[in-house]
Amino acid sequence: MGSSPNSKPKIVRGTAGYVLEDVPHLADYIPDTPTYTNPLQNNPAYSVVKQYFVHVDDSVPQKIITNKDSPRGIHFRRAGPRQRVYFEADDVQAAIVTCGGLCPGLNTVIREIVCALYHMYGVKKVLGINGGYKGFYAHNTISLTPKSVNDIHKRGGTILGSSRGGHDTTKIVDSIQDRGINQVFIIGGDGTQRGADRIFEEIRRRRLKVAVVGIPKTIDNDIPVIDKSFGFDTAVEEAQRAINAAHVEAESGENGIGVVKLMGRYSGFIAMYATLASRDVDCCLIPESPFHLEGPGGLFEFAERRLKENGHMVIVIAEGAGQELVSESIQSMHKQDASGNKLLQDVGLWISQKIKEHFSRQKTMNINLKYIDPTYMIRAVPSNASDNVYCTLLAQSAVHGAMAGYTGFTSGLVNGRQTYIPFYRIIEGQNKVVITDRMWARLLSSTNQPSFTIAKTISEEKREDEATGEQ
Numbered sequence: 227m228g229s230s231p232n233s234k235p236k237i238v239r240g241t242a243g244y245v246l247e248d249v250p251h252l253a254d255y256i257p258d259t260p261t262y263t264n265p266l267q268n269n270p271a272y273s274v275v276k277q278y279f280v281h282v283d284d285s286v287p288q289k290i291i292t293n294k295d296s297p298r299g300i301h302f303r304r305a306g307p308r309q310r311v312y313f314e315a316d317d318v319q320a321a322i323v324t325c326g327g328l329c330p331g332l333n334t335v336i337r338e339i340v341c342a343l344y345h346m347y348g349v350k351k352v353l354g355i356n357g358g359y360k361g362f363y364a365h366n367t368i369s370l371t372p373k374s375v376n377d378i379h380k381r382g383g384t385i386l387g388s389s390r391g392g393h394d395t396t397k398i399v400d401s402i403q404d405r406g407i408n409q410v411f412i413i414g415g416d417g418t419q420r421g422a423d424r425i426f427e428e429i430r431r432r433r434l435k436v437a438v439v440g441i442p443k444t445i446d447n448d449i450p451v452i453d454k455s456f457g458f459d460t461a462v463e464e465a466q467r468a469i470n471a472a473h474v475e476a477e478s479g480e481n482g483i484g485v486v487k488l489m490g491r492y493s494g495f496i497a498m499y500a501t502l503a504s505r506d507v508d509c510c511l512i513p514e515s516p517f518h519l520e521g522p523g524g525l526f527e528f529a530e531r532r533l534k535e536n537g538h539m540v541i542v543i544a545e546g547a548g549q550e551l552v553s554e555s556i557q558s559m560h561k562q563d564a565s566g567n568k569l570l571q572d573v574g575l576w577i578s579q580k581i582k583e584h585f586s587r588q589k590t591m592n593i594n595l596k597y598i599d600p601t602y603m604i605r606a607v608p609s610n611a612s613d614n615v616y617c618t619l620l621a622q623s624a625v626h627g628a629m630a631g632y633t634g635f636t637s638g639l640v641n642g643r644q645t646y647i648p649f650y651r652i653i654e655g656q657n658k659v660v661i662t663d664r665m666w667a668r669l670l671s672s673t674n675q676p677s678f679t680i681a682k683t684i685s686e687e688k689r690e691d692e693a694t695g696e697q
């Protein structure tokens with residue numbers, strides 16, 4: 227065995243500041259790998275499509291807003307079928323695993339990977355790994371066929387089961403090797419993609435002919451680079467039902483307040499989009515935008531004003547919002563889940579309690595507060611029509627990439643195009659709501675809620691000025 231294969235990013239530079247952040251390929255560390263004609267060439271469904279195969283040099287820009295002097299910038303390899311493939315159908319032993327929390331669309335992705343492998347490439351051996359990463363070494367596998375997955379997209383959850391924790395790279399790669407698996411499709415969020423990267427690196431170190439492919443899953447939409455994650459649209463749509471209920475309850479009671487908690491551990495995308503879509507929300511609180519309760523520009527002052535004006539109000543709060551305030555009043559235990567994610571305090575219950583205490587102290591208004599926590603109900607539904615189409619494209623792109631010998635990549639949508647993104651770009655950070663962007667400004671203008679940060683900064687500056695005697 228030669229020296230350790232190079233795991234540095236593959237960067238290709240072109241003219242006018244063009245940069246391709248390329249993905250690894252099996253041929254990078256296994257020279258002279260034989261190639262075969264892509265069977266899609268003879269498939270009647272696809273052979274009629276003009277230019278069905280993606281040109282080897284096609285790439286997709288990460289930034290599409292440019293001006294006449296800007297360099298062409300970073301690009302990702304365009305996804306899709308290639309003229310030559312690196313696997314013969316009979317030699318493929320594929321495996322699919324789902325990890326982390328649930329998300330609408332998981333079953334659709336599983337179904338479409340199985341169907342793409344069978345119907346496009348004639349691959350007959352597809353294994354489902356039960357129960358997430360630990361399933362590679364601690365559980366049984368199930369055989370997946372187009373027949374067995376035929377109607378699973380109509381169900382929520384994942385037919386394979388999922389889990390947190392249990393990522394043991396050596397045991398997982400040993401199991402991949404022992405079972406003769408040569409294409410691994412790993413569906414999961416940021417933690418899962420980190421795990422997939424470790425598996426890929428170990429496979430490359432052992433110089434195995436195994437394509438490792440990630441499909442990004444996160445209901446929170448917190449994976450960077452990609453336009454949005456599958457299941458996000460469904461989650462926003464489902465959240466409307468909870469917001470509607472909160473609105474009906476709030477409107478029907480005297481000084482009614484409806485509080486809805488939505489998911490979003492570090493990123494408030496579901497809360498922001500659900501608020502923008504609903505138009506019934508008076509205040510949206512997300513982790514990226516700190517808020518305060520008491521004093522000028524605080525939530526209580528705003529709630530009093532809204533109740534006086536409208537007689538009711540709806541508050542949407544993302545589960546990760548205001549955690550620093552919650553831990554000030556509840557003893558934080560700094561607990562983590564099996565994957566190392568921070569376990570959050572229930573901010574919905576906490577804020578409901580705080581609002582009730584405030585109004586009972588004030589004695590100026592009797593309020594009627596109803597708290598709705600639909601979080602797990604939202605996560606457990608099957609994906610809607612647009613997410614189903616999105617899942618299909620992600621799954622088919624993943625299969626085309628693996629068959630073409632690409633590895634160590636995540637299949638993702640960038641500026642509306644399917645691409646292959648190297649793992650290191652997917653795991654380098656988290657996608658967050660940028661509160662200085664136009665989208666958050668749109669939200670603020672639609673709810674008319676205070677911009678807590680600005681109000682707090684101004685009132686703090688005013689206090690400091692008063693203390694120093696400045697005007």
Ligand SMILES: Nc1ncnc2c1ncn2[C@@H]1O[C@H](COP(=O)(O)OP(=O)(O)O)[C@@H](O)[C@H]1O
Binds near residue numbers: 358390416422424
């Ligand atoms: N840094 C990491 N390295 C290797 N595996 C990881 C890492 N972080 C998380 N994992 C594994 O990925 C799986 C899913 O991670 P988790 O954070 O629970 O969900 P998600 O992938 O949805 O973010 C778990 O089995 C966990 O052990």
Ligand SMILES: O=P(O)(O)OC[C@H]1O[C@](O)(COP(=O)(O)O)[C@@H](O)[C@@H]1O
Binds near residue numbers: 326327443446490605
């Ligand atoms: O109770 P669980 O399964 O740990 O899930 C709770 C977490 O899962 C999520 O829905 C999604 O998290 P992941 O995508 O990282 O799995 C978070 O919003 C939430 O905090």
Ligand SMILES: [Mg+2]
Binds near residue numbers: 326415417
């Ligand atoms: Mg995560």
